[in-house]
Amino acid sequence: AQKVTQAQTEISVVEKEDVTLDCVYETRDTTYYLFWYKQPPSGELVFLIRRNSFDEQNEISGRYSWNFQKSTSSFNFTITASQVVDSAVYFCASETNNAGNMLTFGGGTRLMVKP
């Protein structure tokens, strides 16, 4: 069985600060996928990134970056120079190979960015 833990339930930062959202996963599978989704107040989950277990390269997309560390079973998400529009709940999720989008989500981290 898979498990995803997001220990930070709520984070509050001031605009332009950098912030890192932690994600720790548990799995017995050697092949798996990890995801981050954003859920703004409107409620619709927005896909941010998908990584497979064989690709440990860090990824950067604009102000977003992700750090995948197999040794610590972590897949952390950093927002650089945060903006008020980044305020949302962020979910980390995992999927075993061939599970076809049957994701296991963490409990989410609510990020509040204050002006």
Place this chain on the structure above:
Amino acid sequence: DTGVSQDPRHKITKRGQNVTFRCDPISEHNRLYWYRQTLGQGPEFLTYFQNEAQLEKSRLLSDRFSAERPKGSFSTLEIQRTEQGDSAMYLCASSLTANSPLHFGNGTRLTVT
């Protein structure tokens, strides 16, 4: 891209009543998923369809729940004899393939009184 559409957005019902929700996926997407999200928690997988075939059901999906996707397009999720514990946001998502990202709708928020 019109996105995934769910109807209704909100539903308030009395315990014991039946409710039905509808989901219209993105038109060319073969896969359709139902998830449930309770307050302060992450979404939990319920079931999914590949075209009209329901291929997987979670243990969370009790026999009071039934989902259909009759023509491989829209899907319905019915809950019979609702209980207060059914109160949640019911999320529908679709994807082009098993390995494509999920596109979620805005959800149907169910309140059972």
